[in-house]
Amino acid sequence: MRIDLHCHSTASDGTDTPAELVRAAAAAGLDVVAVTDHDTTRGHAEALAALPEGLALVTGAELSCRWTEPGADPAGGISTHMLAYLFDPEEPALLAERELVRDDRVPRARAMVERLRELGVGVTWEQVARIAGDGSVGRPHVATALVELGVVASVDEAFTGDWLADRGRVWVPKHETDPLEAIRLVKAAGGVTVLAHPAAAKRGRTLPESAIAAMAEAGLDGIEVDHMDHDRATRARLRGLAAELGLLTTGSSDYHGTRKTCVLGENLTDPEVYGEIIRRAWGAFPVPGAGGSSAA
Template sequence: MSDARAAIGEADLHTHSTVSDGTESPARLLEQAATAGLWGIALTDHDSTSGWAEAAAAVPETGVALIPGMELSTREGYMSVHLLAYLVDPLDAALVDETARIRESRLSRAEDIVRRIGRDYALSWDDVLAQTAEGATIGRPHIADALVARGHAPDRSAAFASILHPQWGYARPHYAPDPLTGVRLIRAAGGVPVLAHPGTRGAEQVVPPRRLRQLVDAGLFGLEVDHPENRADAKPRLRELATRFGLEITGSSDYHGTGKPNRLGECRTAPDVVSKVIAEGTGTHAVLPAIATAEPPVE
């Protein structure tokens, strides 16, 4: 492991596959990462570890390291807050139970949204299923893709800005634990928690210091500061908070394939921070090219 760690480079620590709302398979993500010149990526599908085995199997051929992870849904009042969970134990009972509950809520929420939209627009559940990979957890992005296919929006982003925007009245929140519970779940499962894209709403909506202190005391590792959707005015504040609370700064693209304009590798995490993530995670192991003959992580 020490020789492999010496070669650690920049990584994109936030990517999605067809397991959740990305448009590329886990293996294809590794191929694209090689083309982008990345040392490694983290696969962080929403509330799921189902893509880990396929991605791990692609490490030897692509030469790209894999940090298994997930993007855990949490909620603070009316706001959705996401936590990137690296190297968790995929069989941890508490985490498995909680993510199953979240996915079930996502599904029932999606069915309800489609029913509501279907009263005013030509849209059915079959339309949504046609836009969903087998085994994927259906969510709003798949509904957005169905709206695009039906001609109700020009692209996924436009669907989110119009019909799927909460102000239009069709969308409803799904169940999710609060962020403090999320951080504790991740740490209890041997994982490394990072607050995802915390500056998308601007400086005035950055997590309050008192709440951040609670998350840090529970084991928060870092803030995803370098993210294409964090607003420019929020980034200095996030860096200040990271310094104050001793948090690491990560960078990621939040790549969804053609589902978002974000480009794989456009934001990256420095090698020293990647090394710290790998060192702190105890729930499962990173799959590194130099030791890619090791057993892949268990789903």
């Protein structure tokens, strides 16, 4: 089985619609794909309606979190992403928290646009809103605006201290969930939690192993090891840490369509690990494809 458990659509910051995403996953030879848009499940219905025969869909989301050491200033915490799989999307407490995070994205993006304009960059809110479309607006949409204006050559180049990286010149904080609370909420909604790309140093500061240990103690199920932002040595270190902490290890593409260079199926999850994720979940279950819609 070929299993990719981390993909984004236009419901957040990908460039493929949910329908296009599942069709592309089938064309790439995947057997299982997860739709994990940022802080939203809005793309699930469209993905399900278009799900091709032979492809199973894992519903999920990538939750925006911030790790803060006990007693430290939250503003100095570390941005952390939590993959949540197969939870009940209507569970009230988790839904309310996702809405808090999602609703804070618009004022945050507007504030980043204003900071850019103060620096003499001619980006506008109308431009960012056009790029985001119906998706949950985020930094990648602002980054794409910078690419359109020729300020940077790629979205990745926008995520530096000069621009959008954490505590960069135009970075603006937003509401983010404490990861221990995120684990509790997802578990209560019947879901499974996997820490996304925990050692992706080019994104900013990474979590200390003590933080991952604290999350494991709180019920974290796994960590994403095989990821484009982890080199061979980092993957080996994370596998060792996962073994010490009794955590599952996953592999995923973190596909964003044309917004990133990664391709569907670039990294995969072991079928036995996938089976264990299914076994632990009770909020929802993978949906097998039944042909789906052929509409573009």
